[in-house]
Amino acid sequence: MYRLRRLAVRHARAFEWVYVRFEAALVALDPLFRRIGYHRLERPVAAVERLTKGLLFDCRMCGQCVLSSTGMSCPMNCPKTLRNGPCGGVRPGGFCEVDPQMRCVWVMAWEGAARMRDGARIGDVQPPVDRSLQGSSSWLRVAREKAAHPAGPPDAPRGTIARAFPQARAHEPAAAPLAVEPRPADRGPRR
Ligand code: SF4
Incomplete structure (x- = not known):
């Protein structure tokens, strides 16, 4: 109503x-x-x-x-x-x-x-x-x-999205990453 x-x-x-x-x-x-x-x-x-x-x-x-x-x-x-x-x-x-x-x-x-x-x-x-x-x-x-x-859930919410887009991940990994992305401090020096 x-x-x-x-x-x-x-x-x-x-x-x-x-x-x-x-x-x-x-x-x-x-x-x-x-x-x-x-x-x-x-x-x-x-x-x-x-x-x-x-x-x-x-x-x-x-x-x-x-x-x-x-x-x-x-x-x-x-x-x-x-x-x-x-x-x-x-x-x-x-x-x-x-x-x-x-x-x-x-x-x-x-x-x-x-x-x-x-x-x-x-x-x-x-x-x-x-x-x-x-x-x-x-x-x-x-x-x-x-x-x-x-x-x-252990890897939510990015993991949820990754699981929801298996085909997108196959074609464009960046659009549906499998793993949790590293925090900026973990990425090491930029080249
Ligand atoms: S999100 Fe789904 S379960 Fe929640 S009120 Fe709407 S239709 Fe109902």
Whole structure:
């Protein structure tokens, strides 16, 4: 619902506060989830997620939620489903090029991120959407992944991008590096 979606962005900081705690609870429940079986939980949890996030954020159940990096504005509502910023066609006043009645989800994302404590995450580069995850629960994925890697994936975010672009890496290694790039101090003298 468009109105609620805008409200979520206006109150992005409160939603961030709630989500941080909700995520911690999900991760803490990982041992229980594993006992029950994630596969058994998938359908009921996805149904609840679809209902609540559909109402609040017009969630499209992409299965790889990035709301906490996009100011609580779901990028899947962009008619072009852009996950890394707006296209070049944002209209005056911040309205969408394709749907002039709707504000650009990325303009809203920027406004929401400015209100959030961890809003700088809007600068994270998001890998392409994995369509095989469509319809699955992001909540359960977060619980599983964060419980397995409490400090985050070992080589994220560059490694995530590198894995997401295997063909690009084959043709243009610099566009999708395999390894984490060295810090300037580690590079040695310039020739
Ligand atoms: S990013 Fe994906 S999971 Fe998150 S609200 Fe949007 S469609 Fe739903």
